[in-house]
Amino acid sequence: MNCADMTALIDAMDEENVEDLLALFAGVELTIRCPPRSGLVMLTVKDSFETDFHLGEVLVTEARVLFRGCEGFGMAMGEAPRKALARAAADAVLRCPEPTAIQENLVARLKQEAVTLNRRLAESAALIASTKVNFDLMSGA
């Protein structure tokens, strides 16, 4: 799992877990380079003929954080300043080339989150899979 995938796990966290994660950074020399700000990202998609078009905008919040000279970027869906900050901090820490204790703690916490998220996705996938259908043709059709 790369750094971007790791921080993407934060997007699936609820508010309480985001606060727990942010608590990990207490005492760590982080500098907020750009405080969280909300804005829009235009979602560009491809149709079935490979024509790009703009589907519509998505409300997001972004933030930037510095950790030991390493700039971290965080973007989260919706009006979510704490989540954007957590993603930016995690991005900076995980991309910092020199190993740190916070890095280890963060990876352990995110791996734990990955387990929870995968369990939730598997549960949802099982519900969806239970609706897989095999229609039979009626006689004479």
Place this chain on the structure above:
Amino acid sequence: MGYVAVKGGNEAIENACRLFAYERIKGNSPVLGVDQIREQFYLTVDRVMGEGALYAPELAALALKQSAGDTLEASFMVRAFRATQQRLGYSLPVGAEKMRVVRRISSAFKDIPGGQILGATSDYTLRLLDFDLLKDDAARRNAFRERIFGSLPADAEIPATFPKVIAILRREGLLEESIAASHPEEEVFDITRRSLIFPAPRSARLQALARGETGGMLTLAYSSMRGYGNIHPTLGELRIGYLPLTMPHPVTGEPYVAGEVKVTEAEVLARFQGNDGMPRFSLGYGLCFGQNEIKAIAMAILDRCTRTEKPSCPAEDQEFVLYHIDGIEAMGFCNHWKLPHYVDFLSDLDRLRKAQDLARAGKVQEDAHADA
């Protein structure tokens, strides 16, 4: 058309706004939380996001609460909010083959690669009122949860992604060639930055259709289905799922997934004669925010209709379709009739009275001639 400004009435207007807000809360029912609307009226929330052209479930739910459930008003509020926000960037283009699918059906083929997944749908319900919902409570919900999870097979899994059904037709040369190749676009048109021009490039048409009002689009598509036009399609594939919102990371330049966006995609097949004389299926494409199957299918039909070379009905007329499907513009124009038109109407009255006077005078003259 002449307009006249009016002034005054501030107090009455403020009271009317307050009264509207009071109507929503005057009963004794518990306070309706925005989270309840977002979770339990999710299809309406999806519709508002699609028509407001902004993916923001929390705000769409808030808009629905504020508008007392009026989807046009709610979409208007969402679109007005979007106008206050700066654009931070553009996502990397993503196709629906990357979708995390939660529902996927085809009416063209019985057996499709990956299988038909009905997902969460009301298609097979009898549309009979469920009076048990009158007694909905936590205990009932918990029992339902236990039932639904208790009956799940342990090995039930679905693939991460599904191949496209139309790929089968493409492989056999039964589907029209790429439109992009025959009508290349230098840049993606953005109707939020530039006015529509006609004939509109494909990217502009699709963007306009994606933010269209469901009812308006259904009406036009239905007119074509019923015979005011020549498109009677087959649903190649309908899929609902989540597309990743991927940005280039501003520092590393690598793809960065900001989150997931729920969308509905429809591909409809219609017959046509190819330019090279070889008959092939043509394809209509629909994609919109949230779970809104009617809109995606209607969009696909209208996409196909508006590519007709010689339009013969309203649904095939690109300008007619694109200028009339925006719910916010349509409701705005309709609503404006409620504003004071005193001078216009006074002028109409004057003209009518004069016309009546002339008619009476003419009648008197005619009578005089008849008597003579």
